[in-house]
Amino acid sequence: MGDITAQFADIVGSHNLLTGDAIPEDYWHDEVLTTAPQKPGYLARPASAEEVAQLLKVATEQQLPVTARGSGSGLSGAAVPVEGGLVISFERMNKVLEVDTTNQVAVVQPGITLLELDAATADTGLRYMVHPGELSSSVGGNVGTNAGGMRAVKYGVARHNVLGLQAVLATGEIIRTGGKIAKVSAGYDLTQLIVGSEGTLALATEVIVKLHPRLDHSATVLAPFADFDQVMVAVPKILASGLIPYIVEYIDNMTMAALVHTQNLELGIPDKIRDNCQAYLVVALENLTPERLDEDVEKAGELMAELGAIDVYVLEGGSARKLIEARENAFWTLKAMGADDLIDTVVPRGAMPKFLAGARSLATEAGGAAVGCGHAGDGNVHLAIFCKDHDKKKKLMTDIFALAMELGGAISGEHGLGRAKSPYYLKLEDPAKVDLMRRIKQSFDPAGILNPGVLFAARDA
Amino acid sequence: MGDITAQFADIVGSHNLLTGDAIPEDYWHDEVLTTAPQKPGYLARPASAEEVAQLLKVATEQQLPVTARGSGSGLSGAAVPVEGGLVISFERMNKVLEVDTTNQVAVVQPGITLLELDAATADTGLRYMVHPGELSSSVGGNVGTNAGGMRAVKYGVARHNVLGLQAVLATGEIIRTGGKIAKVSAGYDLTQLIVGSEGTLALATEVIVKLHPRLDHSATVLAPFADFDQVMVAVPKILASGLIPYIVEYIDNMTMAALVHTQNLELGIPDKIRDNCQAYLVVALENLTPERLDEDVEKAGELMAELGAIDVYVLEGGSARKLIEARENAFWTLKAMGADDLIDTVVPRGAMPKFLAGARSLATEAGGAAVGCGHAGDGNVHLAIFCKDHDKKKKLMTDIFALAMELGGAISGEHGLGRAKSPYYLKLEDPAKVDLMRRIKQSFDPAGILNPGVLFAARDA
Known part of the structure; x- marks a missing residue:
């Protein structure tokens, strides 16, 4: 030692x-x-x-x-x-090495936070668009978990915004993958294999991220719906309309009540409507000019009204920002309420009503509750699980994950498996796939030193 | 036997x-x-x-x-x-299994052609946007090569449009990867590892592809430039403007002459301008309404004029379509002219002037020529190499690939390495990366039966 x-x-x-x-x-x-x-x-x-x-x-x-x-x-x-x-x-590896406006990329070290990167690109009119709730998160962490966040519905997740890496293998070789290039077809895509591998394959020491133009004009539309399923039916129609929202979130009534209460949100929604509402849809739009934005907002509002919204509220700058921040902080609110576990399953967008109904009824059967909000445009459901009994909770989590997978989804949309979800994954995933992943892992990390207990059980790795 | x-x-x-x-x-x-x-x-x-x-x-x-x-x-x-x-x-495996408008995906067998898939989705208002020149190409081939094409500048390449696979391993296991989901963070991304692996890792037997809304209104703008470098400087500025063109191509004057001549294009460009022009920029725009399209076209035209275009032509439907088709057929035109080899290197967009100048001067030194066109928005340069002497051509190709890699690019942007480019790749790539890829290959295909001679030399595989 x-x-x-x-x-x-x-x-x-x-x-x-x-x-x-x-x-x-x-x-x-x-x-x-x-x-x-x-x-x-x-x-x-x-x-x-x-x-x-x-x-x-x-x-x-x-x-x-x-x-x-x-x-x-x-x-x-x-x-x-x-x-x-x-x-x-x-x-200590937290520097912006380069902001390259010609190629619309930034080259950064993995320890930089999203807040720091946003500040470093502010003057260029460009921005790294991956935006998980936590802006203190690091780009390296984004790479590890394949982070998502609210803007993924328009801009994609980390996977779509990481173009290249410098990475170190467990055996000490330093390699470079990808580059300042939007496409490549020369050998296996090691960048995309490392993205989302949660520190089990290689450690990123430099990250080339894509930057997108910042659009100056944005607005947020909030629509309460009496019926949960209507929200889920509305989402694909909004996405197919040709409008390109950069946020499409749902918030269930219990979570909204908690957010309003703990974060003093003033949304201007009358009590009567609030009481009749099962879930809210939040749609944020952006465009090049204020005129186009106004048109888009009007079109989105009309569409949501047609699709059954009780009412449609266009939030002003301040209250829109507060709502989005409150949504980003939903994890902390639910944690403070005593949530016992967290789920961020992803399912095909169209399977969300079935999944949510199923998950809630499984939670009720287990004597607990499942409440939350999520990235409706992506089918990425965030549920806080309330269930004090450890064994019952474990069974409930397993059942909810199994349901998501049956519906064509996956255990995690953006948080990753980590140590917490890997055991569920190993239990539910096709063993042929797990075996293949284990062989891939060995090809990177023969001694199994990188993050044992994540993805594979420690003894396997 | x-x-x-x-x-x-x-x-x-x-x-x-x-x-x-x-x-x-x-x-x-x-x-x-x-x-x-x-x-x-x-x-x-x-x-x-x-x-x-x-x-x-x-x-x-x-x-x-x-x-x-x-x-x-x-x-x-x-x-x-x-x-x-x-x-x-x-x-025989050429069926559309499902067009799912709610999730905006199609599930297809690999043998279906792009033309057939386009027909199958025409009524839905949605479309698979990967569009390599050859519409008789199959979705399975798109998966294998990570196909690109002109629309990649807006919609991404096959990698960004393939959400999931059913695939067969060399040892006969059938696995499913990804799904009708836009994001997932649960284990290694096997979908993206198989995409672009050119049949060396596993064979796709079902492909889930992303569909995008078809926008009804589109227009094509053609701008001749006196100076090649101006074209390359213009491209990032157009992309940073917030306009979202779905095609950004350059065509050099020799290639344009060949296209006009062999395909009877009528572009309405006066001889005098044509004679003073080193390269053309083709920008296609689309939008939700004709009004927005007109505004975008005007803005793009003004921008190109500011950036040094000799003139700007908005092509009408028929001639725009003919120009795009001619561009798609450029390979056949150059082949008919006796091209000896083909390059589709990708470099960072900003490195295109340096790369093209370098490649042309290397070709001249070798007593040959390098002419072409390419996906300017993606840094993906298509060059036809004219050089009859086999050894000189091999050296020329090696030098051009080495230059692309030095500039942060790669040997292929969308065609793949195949048997033709793999030897160059093995010569020029970091051996630590090749070794890693070889181990990954073995984890999928222990007997090395899948496409030996592609990526790795046959004896390695």
């Missing part, structure tokens, strides 16, 4: 290595609700890909488990370390 | 199996210019994933090389079989 400490200290400098009790508790966990914090043996803060490579080489030699950490804002426990293992924190 | 024939006949029926001399020469090659046709030993035409699985199981047992074939319209030789090997042709 002393030997490993010395080797790591040699690589990153002794002031960038902490061991044992000196490691702050913040590094023992991320924001997952259900996985217990674990005390790592080592915390290294490298400054370069070369340092990451050397750390991984030693870890492979020593068969020491390695957990990569961005901002620690993950919700599935992919950044919960292995007890006694090495945490590689990217907090 | 007799035994293998009997086994294959048992699987697909004897009328769907041809052997030896009975196999028509059409199946010996695709449209690659440089790879010699090869006579396969067996041609099987399966009707289902189960039949494909059984064929592959036998092939793995017998260590028989397998080449998958869609329409045979590929340009890199990925569908040129191995002599004596098995060709699996998907011509």
Whole structure:
């Protein structure tokens, strides 16, 4: 152990290595609700890909488990370390290396937060559009989890916005994948294999992200619906209309009540309408000119009214922003309400009514509740699960995931499996696929040091 | 051999199996210019994933090389079989299984052509937007090569439009990846690993493709530029303007002359302008209403004039269609002119002037020429290489590919490596990456039966 400490200290400098009790508790966990914090043996803060490579080489030699950490804002426990293992924190690798307006890309280090990247691109008229609720999240974390967020309905998820990587293999090789290019057909797409692999295949040390033009004019339309299913029927019609909303969210009445209450939202919706409403649809539009935006808003409003909205509210700048922020903070609100677990299943958009009805009735049967909101345009359902009994909750989660998969969906749309959801995945997924993924994992990480317990059980990896 | 024939006949029926001399020469090659046709030993035409699985199981047992074939319209030789090997042709698996307007996807078999799929979706107001020049190409071929085409600048390449697969592994397992879902973060993205793998990892037997709304109103703007570099400088500015063109192509003056001459284009450009023009920019726009389209066209025209266009022509329906068709047929025109080889390198958009100047001067030094057109919005340069001397041409190709890679690009943007470009790739690519890809390949195809000679040299696979 002393030997490993010395080797790591040699690589990153002794002031960038902490061991044992000196490691702050913040590094023992991320924001997952259900996985217990674990005390790592080592915390290294490298400054370069070369340092990451050397750390991984030693870890492979020593068969020491390695957990990569961005901002620690993950919700599935992919950044919960292995007890006694090495945490590689990217907090010092947080620079914007280049904002390239000609190619509409930024080249960044993985530790940069979305807020910092947004500030760095503000003057260029361009923006990285992946926008998970948590703007303190890091680009590296976005890569790991294939992060999504509200704007994915128009701009895609991390996968669609990460064009290239510099990445370090478990055995210490530094490779470059993709580039400042929108397309490539030369060999396997290693970029897309690493995106969403939750630190189990390779560690990204540089990320080339796509930037999109910032459109100056935007507006938010809020529509309460008496019937949940109507919301779900409305969504594909809005998306097929040729309008290109950048946000299409639903919020169920219980979650909206909690958001209004805890975050003092003033939406101007009369009590009578609120009481008759099962769910809300939030549609945000943007366009090049105010005239086009006004037309789009009118068209969207008419369409939602036709599709059964009780009323349609065009929110002004301030209250629109507050609603979107409240929606982004829904996790914290539901956590404060005592949510016992979190689901972010994705299903085909058209299967959302069936899935939500099924999930809620499974929760009721288990003596619990499932409430939430989600990215309606993407079929990505966020549910907070309230169910105190551990075994019942586990069964309920399994049943809800199985239902999502039966409907053609998946356990996670954007949070990733992490340590929290991997056991469900291994139980429910086709074993032929899991075996194939295990072989792929071995082709990257022969000693199985990278994030054991995530995707595969620790003993497999 | 007799035994293998009997086994294959048992699987697909004897009328769907041809052997030896009975196999028509059409199946010996695709449209690659440089790879010699090869006579396969067996041609099987399966009707289902189960039949494909059984064929592959036998092939793995017998260590028989397998080449998958869609329409045979590929340009890199990925569908040129191995002599004596098995060709699996998907011509009987050519059905649209479902057009799902709620989820905006179609589920198709790989043998369907783009023309057939377009017809099957015409009434829905939706369309599969991947549009390589050749509309007789198959969706399966699109998956294999990660096909692009002119509309990729707005709608992305095959990778961005393939949401899920049913695929058969070399060892006969049938797996399903992705789904009718826009996002997923649960395990490695096998869909994206198989897309672009040119039949070397697994064979797709069902493809879920994304559909987009068809916009009714479109127009094409053609602008001649005196100076090639001006075209390249104009492109990023047009893309950053917030206009969202669905086609942004350049055509150099030699290629335009050939297209006008061989395809009787009437573009209405005076001789004087034509003589002073080094390259043309073609920008196609579409929008929801004719009013918005007119505004966009005006804005695009003004922008191109500001950016140095000698003049700007808004082409009417008929002549616009003819120009786009001529551009799509550029390969055939250049082939008829005696092109000796074909390049479809991709570079960062901003590196196109440097790349094109470099490629042309390398061609001149080699006593040849490099002319062409390309997807300017994507940095995807199509060059026809004229150079009769085989060794000089090989060196020229190598030098041009090396230049593209130095500039941060790749050997192929959309055609794939196939048998024709794989040797260049293996020579120029980082060996650590090639080794990693070889291990990934082995995790899918332990016996190395799937398309040996593509990506890896036959002896490696």
